[in-house]
Amino acid sequence: MRHLAFAALLGVAGCITPSIPIPPPDPTEMMFHLTVTDTVSSAVFTYPATQNYKNSVAYVFDRDTGQGVFQDTNVDGSIGPTLPLPAAAGDNVVVTIESGSQTVSTCVVLREGTQDPNAFCQ
Numbered sequence: 769m770r771h772l773a774f775a776a777l778l779g780v781a782g783c784i785t786p787s788i789p790i791p792p793p794d795p796t797e798m799m800f801h802l803t804v805t806d807t808v809s810s811a812v813f814t815y816p817a818t819q820n821y822k823n824s825v826a827y828v829f830d831r832d833t834g835q836g837v838f839q840d841t842n843v844d845g846s847i848g849p850t851l852p853l854p855a856a857a858g859d860n861v862v863v864t865i866e867s868g869s870q871t872v873s874t875c876v877v878l879r880e881g882t883q884d885p886n887a888f889c890q
Contacts, residue, residue, distance in 0.1 A: 790820045792872040793863045795883035801849075802857060802880045809856040811878060813837075813863070814848035821845040824867035831875075831889070832859040841865075860889040 799814045813828045815821075822845040829836035830853055837851045855861060857879055864873040875889035 787868075787870070790824075790865065790867050790870050790872055793865060793874045795874060795876050795885040798863060798874075798876060798883045799881065800855075800861075800878060800883065802855075802878070803852070809854070810852035811855040811861070812848065812852055813850045815846060815863075817842070817844040817846040819845055821847065821865055821867065824865050826850070827862075827864040827866070828853055829862045829864070830855040830859050830878075831862060832856075862889070 793815060797816055800811045801814075802809060802811050804810075811830075813826075815826070821841045822843075824841045824845075825838060826841055826847040827836060827838040828850055833854045835854045837853050839847075839850060841847050853861075855878055859878045860875055861878045862873050862875045864871060876883040877887035877889060879887075
């Protein structure tokens, strides 16, 4: 009898489908526009629309300056343009997406335009 109850419990538990993890931001899809005004450098971040990031929050944090920006993703799942982030080319910048109970991040070595997936943060 106990075996039958255990098997029934396993059958019920097997019907619960875990959520599919969202993918981390792809460096080749990340776009940063760098500007320098009076020797002060900043970066504005954008990311194209993706279903995975709808109703999420995006965090962009520069490890070198210790500063960051965050905002809700756009209705279509795209991100940005963000507020300017104090950052310069060569800085280690972490892009984090928080969606429900899931959080994923990618760190890039900042450059103008799309980011290099082979340039790893230190």
